[in-house]
Amino acid sequence: AQKITQTQPGMFVQEKEAVTLDCTYDTSDQSYGLFWYKQPSSGEMIFLIYQGSYDEQNATEGRYSLNFQKARKSANLVISASQLGDSAMYFCAMRVQGAQKLVFGQGTRLTINP
Amino acid sequence: DSGVTQTPKHLITATGQRVTLRCSPRSGDLSVYWYQQSLDQGLQFLIQYYNGEERAKGNILERFSAQQFPDLHSELNLSSLELGDSALYFCASSVGGGASYGYTFGSGTRLTVV
Numbered sequence: 100a101q102k103i104t105q106t107q108p109g110m111f112v113q114e115k116e117a118v119t120l121d122c123t124y125d126t127s128d129q130s131y132g133l134f135w136y137k138q139p140s141s142g143e144m145i146f147l148i149y150q151g152s153y154d155e156q157n158a159t160e161g162r163y164s165l166n167f168q169k170a171r172k173s174a175n176l177v178i179s180a181s182q183l184g185d186s187a188m189y190f191c192a193m194r195v196q197g198a199q200k201l202v203f204g205q206g207t208r209l210t211i212n213p
Numbered sequence: 214d215s216g217v218t219q220t221p222k223h224l225i226t227a228t229g230q231r232v233t234l235r236c237s238p239r240s241g242d243l244s245v246y247w248y249q250q251s252l253d254q255g256l257q258f259l260i261q262y263y264n265g266e267e268r269a270k271g272n273i274l275e276r277f278s279a280q281q282f283p284d285l286h287s288e289l290n291l292s293s294l295e296l297g298d299s300a301l302y303f304c305a306s307s308v309g310g311g312a313s314y315g316y317t318f319g320s321g322t323r324l325t326v327v
Contacts, residue, residue, distance in 0.1 A: 134315045142301060143215070144318035190256065194315070199269035200246065201316060203256040 101126045103191050103204035111210045112181050119166070120176040120207050122191030130196035133174040135165065138188040138206070147189075150174060178209075186211045216240060219304050219319035227327055231292040234322045236304030238285055244268070244307045245287040246316060247279055251300040262287055294326045 102125040112118045124133065135147040150158045150165045158165040166175040178185055188208050192201040216239035226232055238245050247259040249272075258271035262281035273279075276294075281287040291298060301323050305316035 132315065136318075141320075142323065143320040144303060144305075144316075145215075146315055146317065149315055192315075199244075199261045200258040200271060202258075205255050 101128075101131075101193055101195055101198070101202045103193055103202055105189075105191055105204035105207050107207045108205075109208045109210070111212060114183060114211050114213050115180055117177060117179045118181050118185075118209065120178075120189050120191075120209065122174045122176065122204060124172050124174060124191075124193050126172075126193065126195055128195040132194045133165070133167070134192040134194070134201065135163070135174075135176045136190045136192060136203075137185075138190065140187070144190075148176065181211050183211050183213060185209060215317050215319065217242075217304060217306050217317050217319035219302075219322050221322060222320065223323050223325075225325045225327060226294060228294055228296060230294050230326075231290065232294065232324065234289040234291070234302055234304075234324075236287045236289070236306075236319060238287070238304075238306030239317050242306035242308055242317070243285065245281055245285070246305045246307070247273075247287070247289050248303040248305065249300045250303060250321075251297075256303075259289070291324070296326050299324055299326045 104123045131152045133150045137145045148160045162179045164177045188206045190206045191204045218237040243264045246261045249257045259273040261269040279289045301321045304319045307314045
């Protein structure tokens with residue numbers, strides 16, 4: 100079975116600082132994908148970034164990057180130069196090859212302080 | 214706009230009633246997934262349809278059912294509603310079922326059972 104663990108229920112960061120949101124995963128599959136989603140207070144789920152298990156380079160999308168450490172089974176999200184609009188819930192998720200569903204962690208609530 | 218349309222956005226109904234949530238997937242996506250997000254359970258996978266056929270079932274109660282129509286829109290039917298069914302219900306769609314395919318989420322239907 101697949102499992103995602105996000106150990107930080109909440110984080111508070113000053114505006115313009117970088118922030119790392121932790122995510123560890125558990126799977127015995129070799130082929131899998133890791134995803135991060137953002138859920139602002141309005142409720143919608145917004146895709147941020149994807150990392151494949153065979154990707155050698157860490158994924159980057161603008162201010163978002165994924166620190167992928169396969170041996171440690173971690174896929175931390177790094178947000179550079181945080182902005183007030185980054186305040187939201189952040190979910191790490193995983194999908195293994197052949198599976199029909201994304202498995203989500205419990206989320207981290209990020210608050211950016213001015 | 215993610216391209217996944219969910220209606221209605223908000224729904225308030227009484228216990229014991231039945232409601233139908235509707236989802237139109239993003240153009241070109243054949244898979245539709247339903248998720249329930251509650252405060253205590255997090256994001257729970259309910260069911261998936263691919264091109265009209267049920268493909269995977271998660272933690273979906275027997276009181277709940279879904280279907281996907283020939284035009285690929287999907288409906289989630291919730292009956293004999295209980296207070297505990299109050300949650301945010303997401304529909305998501307994807308092109309395929311491989312590990313690299315994440316979901317595009319709709320904005321959700323917030324169901325309140327009173």
